[in-house]
Amino acid sequence: MSTHTVKLTVNGKSCEGEAEARMTLVDFLRDVLELTGTHIGCEHGVCGACSVILDGKPVRSCLIYAVMADGHEITTVEGLEGSDGSLSPLQDAFWENHAMQCGYCTPGMLIASHHLLQENPSPSEEEIREAIGGNLCRCTGYQQIVEAVQMAAEKMKGGAA
Amino acid sequence: MKAAAFDYIRARSLDEVCQALADGDGEARIIAGGQTLIPLMAMRMARPETLIDINDIGELSGIETGGDFVTIKACTRQADILASDTVRAALPVLSDALSHVGHTQTRNRGTVGGSLVNADPSAEIPLIARLLDADMTARSISGERTIPAAGFFDSAMMTTLEPEECLVEVRFPVWPANRTGHGFHESSIRDSDFALAAAAAQLTLDQSGNCARLHLAIGGATPAPWRLDAVEAALTGGDLSDEAIEAAIADIPDMVEPQSDVHADADYRRRVARVLAGRAICDARDRAKGDRA
Numbered sequence: 179m180s181t182h183t184v185k186l187t188v189n190g191k192s193c194e195g196e197a198e199a200r201m202t203l204v205d206f207l208r209d210v211l212e213l214t215g216t217h218i219g220c221e222h223g224v225c226g227a228c229s230v231i232l233d234g235k236p237v238r239s240c241l242i243y244a245v246m247a248d249g250h251e252i253t254t255v256e257g258l259e260g261s262d263g264s265l266s267p268l269q270d271a272f273w274e275n276h277a278m279q280c281g282y283c284t285p286g287m288l289i290a291s292h293h294l295l296q297e298n299p300s301p302s303e304e305e306i307r308e309a310i311g312g313n314l315c316r317c318t319g320y321q322q323i324v325e326a327v328q329m330a331a332e333k334m335k336g337g338a339a
Numbered sequence: 340m341k342a343a344a345f346d347y348i349r350a351r352s353l354d355e356v357c358q359a360l361a362d363g364d365g366e367a368r369i370i371a372g373g374q375t376l377i378p379l380m381a382m383r384m385a386r387p388e389t390l391i392d393i394n395d396i397g398e399l400s401g402i403e404t405g406g407d408f409v410t411i412k413a414c415t416r417q418a419d420i421l422a423s424d425t426v427r428a429a430l431p432v433l434s435d436a437l438s439h440v441g442h443t444q445t446r447n448r449g450t451v452g453g454s455l456v457n458a459d460p461s462a463e464i465p466l467i468a469r470l471l472d473a474d475m476t477a478r479s480i481s482g483e484r485t486i487p488a489a490g491f492f493d494s495a496m497m498t499t500l501e502p503e504e505c506l507v508e509v510r511f512p513v514w515p516a517n518r519t520g521h522g523f524h525e526s527s528i529r530d531s532d533f534a535l536a537a538a539a540a541q542l543t544l545d546q547s548g549n550c551a552r553l554h555l556a557i558g559g560a561t562p563a564p565w566r567l568d569a570v571e572a573a574l575t576g577g578d579l580s581d582e583a584i585e586a587a588i589a590d591i592p593d594m595v596e597p598q599s600d601v602h603a604d605a606d607y608r609r610r611v612a613r614v615l616a617g618r619a620i621c622d623a624r625d626r627a628k629g630d631r632a
Contacts, residue, residue: 179344199347199390221340222378226444235418235447241377242448245347246392311530312442
């Protein structure tokens with residue numbers, strides 16, 4: 179069993195901690211770096227709740243060991259807010275549309291749709307549903323989440339971003 | 340669900356990987372994208388003593404074209420292959436199949452080599468490797484060898500790779516584009532779930548519009564991706580009319596041996612395999628004629 183010093187950049191800040199090789203990135207984020215915004219759902223790559231952005235691309239942080247992320251850049255849901263702590267237009271649209279009930283899937287939904295809007299500022303409903311296709315929600319039936327992403331896209335086009 | 344403890348090595352070169360595999364005495368495993376291995380380890384269905392991380396090895400990543408082949412290095416991400424214009428132009432059936440592989444988040448980590456060595460019977464990339472007669476190159480401290488797809492997929496989740504071998508690359512033959520078409524169809528419970536059955540076809544027409552060459556493969560309905568030689572032979576040389584295709588695929592339910600599970604029993608999968616094969620051949624024919632994008 180090996181233990182490693184893991185250094186990575188999380189939401190623009192350099193972070194460091196010790197991790198057994200078997201510690202997943204999501205456990206490292208939550209338990210070592212105390213960034214509890216990222217949720218642990220299924221722990222085997224099915225639900226998408228633990229999605230984070232690794233080197234600019236959304237991945238499941240339960241499907242990567244922390245030591246594998248050593249030297250890489252991570253954005254978690256905590257990194258989406260404005261520098262003054264205000265909600266991003268996407269987060270605000272989730273609030274406006276009540277795009278959650280229990281909130282368990284929300285960090286993963288935000289990460290997946292944040293990345294979508296970066297890549298594609300005017301997604302169709304089908305493209306939104308494809309982008310959040312790897313994220314399970316058991317409350318909303320997805321409708322309000324899709325509407326929130328549509329509203330965020332409109333707001334961001336209007337220069338609100 | 341936490342993995343059992345293991346030692347971790349971040350390898351910097353292929354030579355280092357081969358040496359670590361040899362030193363591991365069968366208890367070391369390579370980790371690339373980890374999109375299957377990490378869940379298996381979380382459920383303790385896999386308990387390697389050592390993981391050898393190949394993600395930082397530049398020589399194991401990239402897409403190369405040359406002559407009549409496209410070579411994809413083992414640790415190339417599925418998302419990068421799906422986004423590749425080179426692959427879309429030369430191997431459109433692979434691009435179509437990749438859009439069915441997992442989700443954005445898993446394709447951003449999952450690799451072509453990982454899918455090939457995992458050899459899930461319902462996986463799309465092994466199906467396309469078998470369809471196109473791809474060659475796999477593997478290396479160990481004893482040297483390098485090339486394994487044709489026909490001899491690579493042994494049974495469900497089993498390949499003919501030795502424990503001390505590392506897959507280096509997969510080489511897909513590229514067919515002449517003229518009068519060539521492809522088709523890919525899959526049935527699954529939800530988009531991007533594992534396939535209940537999948538079918539892929541690629542064919543070339545001769546100048547008179549008859550079938551000069553046809554490959555047809557089925558996934559999810561046999562322990563390993565399966566080429567339907569009898570259907571290929573029955574249709575090659577013919578006019579590929581709807582009636583001829585219907586007749587040729589009629590016996591597919593007897594040619595495959597699917598498993599039953601909670602989602603679909605074996606009889607259903609047999610029927611689905613036939614229907615999907617017919618659709619794949621028709622799409623390939625229509626594309627070869629230029630009737631379909």
